[in-house]
Amino acid sequence: MARKRRGRGAVTAADEKYRSRTVAEMIAKHREFAGFQNPARALYQTVRELVENSLDATDTKRILPWIYISIREVPRTGSTNGARPWYVVTVEDNGIGVPRTVLPQAFGRVLYSSKYVIKQTRGMFGLGVKAVTLYAQQTTGSPIEVYSSTEGSQYVYMMKIRIDTSRNTPQVLEVGEWGKKVGWKGTRVSVRIEGDWRRAKSKIIEYVRRTAIIAPYAEIIFETPDGEIYYYPRTTKKMPEPPREAKPHPHGVNLEDLREIVRATPAKTLKEMLITEFQSVGEKSAEEFLSKYGFDPDMNPKELLKRDNEELLVKFVEALSQFKFRSPKSDYLSPLGAEIIREGLKRMFAPEWVEAITRPPRSYKGHPFIVEVGIAYGGAIKPLEEPLLLRYANKIPLLYEEREDVSYKVVKSINWKNYNVDFPAPLIVLVHIASTKVPYKGLGKESISETPELESEIRNAVQEVARKLKVYIARKTREEEAKRKAEALARYIPEVAWSLAMLSKPPEKWSPPKPEEVATFKEKLIDIVASKIKIAGMNDEEVRRIVKEIADSVEVE
Amino acid sequence: MSGGHEPFVDEVDLKARLKAARIMHEKFSPLIKAVLDGKPPKLVIPKRTLANTVFDPERGILSLGEEVLEREFLDLGESRRFMQTLLMAAIIYQSLIENEYPTIRDLYYKGKHTIVYRDMRGRRREENTWDEQKESDSVIQDVEVYTGLFREDMLILSKEKGKVVGNMRIRSGGDVIDLSKLGHGAYAIESTADLIEILDVDAEFVLVVEKDAVFQQLHRAGFWRRYKSILITGSGQPDRATRRFVRRLHDEHGLPVYVITDSDPYGWYIYFVYKVGSINLSYESERLATPKARFLGVQMSDVFGYGSKKPYLSEAERKKFIIKATDRDIKRAKELLKNYPWIYKNRLWKREIELFLKRKVKLEIEAIASKGIRFFAFKYIPEKIETGDWIE
Structure with a gap:
């Protein structure tokens, strides 16, 4: 499992210990911050943290993911009483693995990080698997069990790890080491926790499914406590470009961020700090900025941390947000790409039509973002009274609080009639927002707030794809019309041909019409009907062949 | 054989x-x-x-x-x-x-x-x-x-409804038929009325009665013998052959045509089918309608009198025979007066229908006939024809 750099970790040696310990204790105390507020949600959150870690260890490292998920109910042990069932959640991947030396830190220390960067990650809480470790030891007293091996390593390591919350340090309870006989690499994590499968079931199954939708390049196996197996085979080898790390944009930092940056920077002057620690700032813009707001370019940045300079620090942050720097770079965002969205929707829903787009990057308050939208229509999709909305943020499915979400608002407000869609309709809309900072609505981080830039971008994206859908449906309607016409007319041809043959002979020289006489009229009528029908994607001969086929199939009883 | x-x-x-x-x-x-x-x-x-x-x-x-x-x-x-x-x-x-x-x-x-x-x-x-x-x-x-061909022209047959008796001879299907020698029966007017050859006619007018029963009564009473006439019924709503036959007698032999129906909107409508044609099948009128057909009765004025005209029924008889008009009759009468120019532009028809709407009563032919078939056949009808008491 990759160690994850989530959010903005602490840095300086002096502060790290203190800050980390508070966080570990705080998380242990207030589980809801990490999404563990009740046993059902905790089970869901555990699966989620482990699966997202696995994906980060694979697709962001250009490895085609193979992910195995299992939840098993196990008997309660020890002196703990209470009725809540226990589960062992196991997630295994074929990722890059975690080196032996890093294992304890990665699983047993909250906010393990050493460098200040921003990056689009799947992580939601900056806590990740460590919150799982904490929850396990709190509810079942069990450590987290990790097997891992990296690509070049000769060994597979095993460790059982818990967190010493008072000191926020990992405690390794057991270590194992085996020589590798086969080429296995990756990570397998098992954790025993209290949970509530019955309540969490539908959400977890849906979570795995939605994860699979946007990862058609992954092979995912999921075994439930009920003994069911959900298997999502890999249908493409194309993967999205992994996200790259980037420095923060001046518009995107707040007071706290700036403190962190100042603490961490090796720069000796303000000017140097601006140029080296921020993106979109060059020699020239740094000088302009500093002179415009009256800062000394040669001032040591650490001066800003002094208690007396608090006001100066505030002034600096405000100036940063006001000055017109170049727009934030977006090339470190990692969109899914239209091809993967299309493939995912196609694989999961077998629609008759699917289209997706990745919009150009935009930004809000210094944070770049990209909106991607996919629409699937018809085929095996079940018609519903409104579009089925699939929401994603940084490649993570959002399942809760749908009606609070900006995407829901946009999709709901669109007049689908204008796009030839009449509800109930088989329509699925997928919205993915990739950003270094997703503007979540609440602590739960399950819905995205109505940021104007985001809202208008989502609207543009949905409309852009919907316009293509409109063209498709219009064409389909025309085609069906043409086909109906071909059918409607062709079926009458034999009767009309017979009648014409009958009437074509003058009474004086009348004899019953011969089959070849009827056939002449029939062929002529087929020509006439075929020449008046245009079916897209069919040439005149094909249309004639269809008309003839139907006319020939007629039997008059 | x-x-x-x-x-x-x-x-x-x-x-x-x-x-x-x-x-x-x-x-x-x-x-x-x-x-x-x-x-x-x-x-x-x-x-x-x-x-x-x-x-x-x-x-x-x-x-x-x-x-x-x-x-x-x-x-x-x-x-x-x-x-x-x-x-x-x-x-x-x-x-x-x-x-x-x-x-x-x-x-x-x-x-x-x-x-x-x-x-x-x-x-x-x-x-x-x-x-x-x-x-x-x-x-x-x-x-x-x-x-432009009628179904009869195309030899399509339909049920025969019309009947005729009188002093005339026809040829049909190669046979010569004397319509004055049919006993109590009558000649059923064939579907293909145009294929009937009229050989000779010795009559002064054509009397068309709406109802078959009244036709039989007049026939047995010897009406057409006493008043040289051709007696015809269409048994209610006339079929095409009956209408065509009436028209031919009028056109080819110059006989005036008198029609007797019930005195109510339904009866009037039957008269107008003989006279101008049916609204639903107006394309047939060209050859089926007899525009000069005269409505002899029963008229409202026959029952109640009008101006100097004395009613045929006494106060007591009237009470016995008249029937209250239904809402549907009233509605229908108003429609006739409103929608059809050949009715509302005709002074006498306007008078007739307005009288009906005023009195709100109707009368069947049988009412007059029940007073005595002889009264009906030998007084009412001839007197009205003689005095020109009809509506055209």
């Missing part, structure tokens, strides 16, 4: 068939040519809608207006009807040539096919050429207006 097995040949019939068949062939030839030339086939048919029904005040009949509809095979909304029209025409044509005498019911069965076909997805589908007789009847009317 004596005689050979030679089939009976009716020359009149054969000639009529050949004539109708020629016209049909001629009328459909342009369409056939269009198809052979690869052009989309279409039928141009006068519209049979109410909106296209006009009253011709010059001739005093209803007829079809100028509006036509183009029934194109390639028009999805019309293709089925196009197929039906051609199918019906072909069946009728075949019947003409093969010496058949179909009724409209026969034609319905003859053309009722099930079209079984495979659609574009290869599914088996079925469709009937027509489902109910109403549908095929309507198609027959289309063929009639398209070809």
